[in-house]
Amino acid sequence: MIHLTARRTLDLEAPFVSGRPSHVTSASSLVRVGNWLYTVAEEPLHLAAFPLDGDEPGHGVVLFANHQPDEPVSLKSSTPDLEVLCQVGPLSGAPHGALLLLPSGRSEGRHRGAVMALGADGTLAGEARSVDCSALYTQLSRELGPLHIAGAAQAGGLLRLLQRGSGEPGTDALVDLDAERVLRGLEAGALGPDVVRMTRRWELGQAGGMRLTFTAASPLPDGRMVFTATAGNPGTSPAAGGSVVGVLAPDGSPLFLDAPEGPVLLTGVDARVEQGRVHVLLISASEVGASPASLQAATLDAPA
Structure with missing residues (x-):
């Protein structure tokens, strides 16, 4: 079991x-x-930034100026959603790299992503630039069925996406994109099917009698990837199935899988190798509807 520290x-x-x-x-x-x-x-949809150390409050950053957070539920499927965040670059206009925000692709109205340049100190440098993912997502939906892109991590020459197979039937999958072509696409403002190298369907198994599906990803320096997965629907109680943390090899094969102590719903992960151990920071959703989400820390019993 993985011990979590708040x-x-x-x-x-x-x-x-x-x-x-x-x-x-x-x-x-x-x-x-x-x-x-x-x-x-x-x-409402926005990018939130928090200091790494201490408990000083964070701040929100506008992503789409015309986004209306309080629009009727009937219109939600046509509004932007950005469930995936990863670091990429450097690229033109972002010599220190950038944050790439990708949409889930769960509907045709959810094919717009964004890229935000980073400064040398890790702060944001400029406003979000829109990225059209419709051509890429149309191709992926032909191969995988209904899309729900839930995680991404750049390692080596790949940008690996995690497809979350929500519902029945649902297909979990690894989608490997050519990182250099992705960067050129971001500079042009659009990602097309030419960036795809490989897609592979994936079965994570079960927890609590429910099927595990991907929720987030983070790269390690040697090309491995740490991921989180949750059993059931993210909208259900974490006690329904629980979450796990795992590690994939550069070729996508599983190396490690374990569950945290107690029922939690994990929706974000950042992984680092420090002092010969794999350390992770994890976002845990609140078990009480309007309460704040929390940041947890853990050390994985996996080879560094």
Whole structure:
């Protein structure tokens, strides 16, 4: 079992939208750059930035200027969603790399991503630039069926996407993209099917009698990837099936899989090799609807 240590709650300096809580309740992905942690806050949609150390509140960053967070539920399927966050680069206009935000692809209205340049100190340098993922996602949906891209990590010459097979039938899969072609596509503002190297369907097994499906990813320096997966639907109680943390080899084969102590819903991970051990920071969703999500720390019993 993986022992989790609570680091902080994801409190904000101020509500991102008037009338909303001054904290992040639901978040996807986690990226550490310098002394900053970044995650995608889902309701309302924005990028949230937190200091790596201490418990000072974070702040929100606008992603799409025309996004209306309080629009009717009937319109949600046509509005942007960005569930995937990873670090890429460098590329033109972002010599120190960038944050890439990818949509889930769960509907045709959810094919727009974004890229944000990073400064040398890990802070954001400029506004978000839109990335059209429709051509890429159309091709992937032909191969995999209904899409739900849930994680991404750049390692070596690949940008590996994790397809979450929600519902029945659902297909979990690894999607390997050519990292250099992705960077050129980001510079042009669009990603097409030419960036795809390989797709592979994947079975993670079960936890609590429910099928495990991917939720987030983070790269390790040697090309391996740490991932999180959750049993059942992310909207259900974490006690329904629970979450796991795993490691994939550069070729995609499984190397490690273990569950945290107690029922938690893990939706973001950042992994580092420090002092010969694999250390992870994890985002844990609140078990109480409007309460803040939290940041947890753990050390994996996996080869560094």
